[in-house]
Amino acid sequence: xSVLTHLNAQGEAxxxxxxxxxxxxxxxxxxxxxxxxPETLRLVNEQGLKKGDVLSVARIxxxxxAKQCGNLIPLCHPLMLTHISVDFELQPEAGRIRVESCCRLxxxxxxxxxxxxxxxxxxxxxxxxxxxxxxxxxxDGIRVLEKSGGRSGHFVADDRDNETGQP
Numbered sequence: 358x359s360v361l362t363h364l365n366a367q368g369e370a371x372x373x374x375x376x377x378x379x380x381x382x383x384x385x386x387x388x389x390x391x392x393x394x395p396e397t398l399r400l401v402n403e404q405g406l407k408k409g410d411v412l413s414v415a416r417i418x419x420x421x422x423a424k425q426c427g428n429l430i431p432l433c434h435p436l437m438l439t440h441i442s443v444d445f446e447l448q449p450e451a452g453r454i455r456v457e458s459c460c461r462l463x464x465x466x467x468x469x470x471x472x473x474x475x476x477x478x479x480x481x482x483x484x485x486x487x488x489x490x491x492x493x494x495x496x497d498g499i500r501v502l503e504k505s506g507g508r509s510g511h512f513v514a515d516d517r518d519n520e521t522g523q524p
Contacts, residue, residue, distance in 0.1 A: 372432050375465040383506030384461040387472035389499035391480045392453045397491040401454065401483075402447055408486045412445050415456075415482040419443035422478025423460050423471040433470050438462050441471070443479050456480050457502070467509075469501050 362373050393401070400406050408414070420441045427435030440461035447454055458475035460468040480496045487494060505511045 370432060372434070373466075375434065378465040378508075380463050380465055381506045382461070382463050383467050383504075384459065385467060385469040385472040385504040386457060386459045386502040387469070387476045387500065388455060388457045388502050389476040389480050390453045390455055390497050391483050392451075392495040392497065393487060394491050394493060395449065395452065397487050397494070398447060398449050398452065398454070400490065401487065402449075406486060406490065411483060411486045414486060415445070415479045416443045418482035419456070419458055419475040419479030423458065423475040426471045426474045429474065430470055434466050436462055436464060436466065436468065436471060438468065438471060441475060443475050445479075454483060456483075467504060467507050469504050473499060473501060 401411050404410050420443055422429075423438060423441045427433045438460055440459065442459045444457050445454055446457070456476050456479045458472045458479070460471040460475065462468055476499055480499070484494050484496060500514060501512070503511075503513045
């Protein structure tokens with residue numbers, strides 16, 4: 358089992374010193390789901406909510422969230438991200454919207470937290486923008502799908518969806 362890198366020899370939290378690490382291309386993808394009522398999904402799809410284009414606002418919020426990760430999570434390094442994307446897939450048959458993010462940089466530390474933050478903030482924004490019409494929404498399944506670069510190498514998550522067990 359790996360050692361927790363954010364603890365020093367005394368077991369105290371500390372920020373990892375990455376100064377001696379080489380810059381490498383690093384990328385992470387994350388996903389998450391927001392479950393909504395069928396009528397809410399229809400309104401999102403048709404841009405029929407009073408707050409407007411919900412998906413565009415959630416995309417911008419997710420991008421902003423990734424950029425702010427170092428301010429939100431105490432031991433994260435502030436990063437100079439070179440790419441952030443946030444994409445949506447409406448899945449009415451499952452009663453949900455799938456959110457996927459991708460973050461990339463050339464640097465000394467990974468971007469998994471930024472990708473996870475982008476998905477989290479985007480799904481929270483969807484929740485906020487739809488809460489007037491749907492009190493039953495649920496956010497679930499936020500996870501890292503893939504990460505590459507750095508000493509720990511390439512990681513790809515199991516391809517089965519968290520909820521259904523389907524690819």
